[in-house]
Amino acid sequence: xxxxxxxxxxxxxxxxxxxxxxxxxxxxxxxxxxxxxxxxxxxxxxxxxxxxxxxxxxxxxxxxxxxxxxxxxxxxxxxxxxxxxxxxxxxxxxxxxxxxxxxxxxxxxxxxxxxxxxxxxxxxxxxxxxxxxxxxxxxxxxxxxxxxxxxxxxxxxxxxxxxxxxxxxxxxxxxxxxxxxxxxxxxxxxxxxxxxxxxxxxxxx
Amino acid sequence: xxxxxxxxxxxxxxxxxxxxxxxxxxxxxxxxxxxxxxxxxxxxxxxxxxxxxxxxxxxxxxxxxxxxxxxxxxxxxxxxxxxxxxxxxxxxxxxxxxxxxxxxxxxxxxxxxxxxxxxxxxxxxxxxxxxxxxxxxxxxxxxxxxxxxxxxxxxxxxxxxxxxxxxxxxxxxxxxxxxxxxxxxxxxxxxxxxxxxxxxxxxxxxxxxxxxxxxxxxxxxxxxxxxxxxxxxxxxxxxxxxxxxxxxxxxxxxxxxxxxxxxxxxxxxxxxxxxxxxxxxxxxxxxxxxxxxxxxxxxxxxxxxxxxxxxxxxxxxxxxx
Numbered sequence: 001x002x003x004x005x006x007x008x009x010x011x012x013x014x015x016x017x018x019x020x021x022x023x024x025x026x027x028x029x030x031x032x033x034x035x036x037x038x039x040x041x042x043x044x045x046x047x048x049x050x051x052x053x054x055x056x057x058x059x060x061x062x063x064x065x066x067x068x069x070x071x072x073x074x075x076x077x078x079x080x081x082x083x084x085x086x087x088x089x090x091x092x093x094x095x096x097x098x099x100x101x102x103x104x105x106x107x108x109x110x111x112x113x114x115x116x117x118x119x120x121x122x123x124x125x126x127x128x129x130x131x132x133x134x135x136x137x138x139x140x141x142x143x144x145x146x147x148x149x150x151x152x153x154x155x156x157x158x159x160x161x162x163x164x165x166x167x168x169x170x171x172x173x174x175x176x177x178x179x180x181x182x183x184x185x186x187x188x189x190x191x192x193x194x195x196x197x198x199x200x201x202x203x204x205x
Numbered sequence: 206x207x208x209x210x211x212x213x214x215x216x217x218x219x220x221x222x223x224x225x226x227x228x229x230x231x232x233x234x235x236x237x238x239x240x241x242x243x244x245x246x247x248x249x250x251x252x253x254x255x256x257x258x259x260x261x262x263x264x265x266x267x268x269x270x271x272x273x274x275x276x277x278x279x280x281x282x283x284x285x286x287x288x289x290x291x292x293x294x295x296x297x298x299x300x301x302x303x304x305x306x307x308x309x310x311x312x313x314x315x316x317x318x319x320x321x322x323x324x325x326x327x328x329x330x331x332x333x334x335x336x337x338x339x340x341x342x343x344x345x346x347x348x349x350x351x352x353x354x355x356x357x358x359x360x361x362x363x364x365x366x367x368x369x370x371x372x373x374x375x376x377x378x379x380x381x382x383x384x385x386x387x388x389x390x391x392x393x394x395x396x397x398x399x400x401x402x403x404x405x406x407x408x409x410x411x412x413x414x415x416x417x418x419x420x421x422x423x424x425x426x427x428x429x430x431x432x433x434x435x436x437x438x439x440x441x442x443x444x445x446x447x448x449x450x451x452x453x454x455x456x457x458x459x460x461x462x463x464x465x466x467x468x469x470x471x472x473x474x475x476x477x478x479x480x481x482x483x484x485x486x487x488x489x490x491x492x493x494x495x496x497x498x499x500x501x502x503x504x505x506x507x508x509x510x511x512x513x514x515x516x517x518x519x520x521x522x523x524x525x526x
Binding site: 026027028029030033034073074077078081082084085088089104107108110111112113116178179180181182183185186187189190191193194197 | 352353354355356357358359362404405406407408411412415444445446447449450451454455497498499500503504505506507508510511514515518
């Protein structure tokens, strides 16, 4: 049944770099713009997404032979919704402060295109272990993307990292304002494109 | 646009809705009282039909005020002042009032030119239409879902390349949103809340959104095949939009009633359509512009959206109350 020839580590690395959900696939942009103002937000929401991605991937992978193809999308949605409810209640109970800062975004994980897409493309075809590693890779990729944005915005915006004063001054206060999210994501995407173009040119010439 | 002609047929429905909105929330407390209203942050103004006795009106102990949900907490009145025409009474409170709630003002027997007109229990609340407009404008402009709440971005960037696509997506999204919003309200108020199942909110609402999309799909296919041909492709995209799940969650969190839920859903839909249309207009021009190669496509679209977000900050000063 397995159609992938990639090894487990390959799946993990691809999720983080080659198929990074935020910068490469450009999916689940809402939290990347909305709450990437601090590293802590990125870590927490990243954990939540990682959890949902891995567990729903494993669930679907386990029951993949019993799902009727016609109702597969509703099945994915309900599976994701169940795991989102679990992580939502857990976060609300144990880290109420940070949960409040993230607002609605934890509950909105349910509508993230990246999770449904991975279930459809991968977990519904592959065995449990492969799905686990793929989910882990995608979840970590999302977390890395969020943390990168968080580092850039927090460091340049308020000169801090994880709440500790690092620079001692605020180079670009604008970056930490909520409405700057679009600019930061746009500029960083452009920056990564530029690196890629420059790298390819050097390889050729 | 074929679709616009089809919509024109339903104008009478809008008329009925507007009339119904105006009829809700008009009440009389006492024959002698013409009007009650909030003023500034800490004042209530009562307008009587005729002159009232100065000694009665300026005695603070003749009045007692509480918020409708908690009758036990009496609000302290600092001062009562009667206007020169003797018909306008201004009650000055020690603390700012929570004007979102209705306030109950009860008076002792009203004394007017020596006559005793009996006690009065008056309701002071904002005009209901105003509250609804605030919710609508809030969802559409002040707290625009795309530019100030940063939701629904995947679909936003995916369907804002052409103006025709933007309008189609906007209309379909608004329709589904109103449908799903009203069902979510009914389900939350009559099933989830009474049986204390609110922890199932996410599961129920996401199912509901998929169901409404399927419902609109089926109905449209039968009732108006031409419209379906034009707009059917956007229906699937609605499910992938986080706004579609954010609206039911918001109306459950805020305990909105039916009208308020309708306004929130409508505002969210029209606000999304406005954002899409504005963005599509700019992106059509961007196609012709000279952009650095590494910024072509999504990156420049994000920077443009950032400029729009800054512009939408200007709406934060806009509010009816």
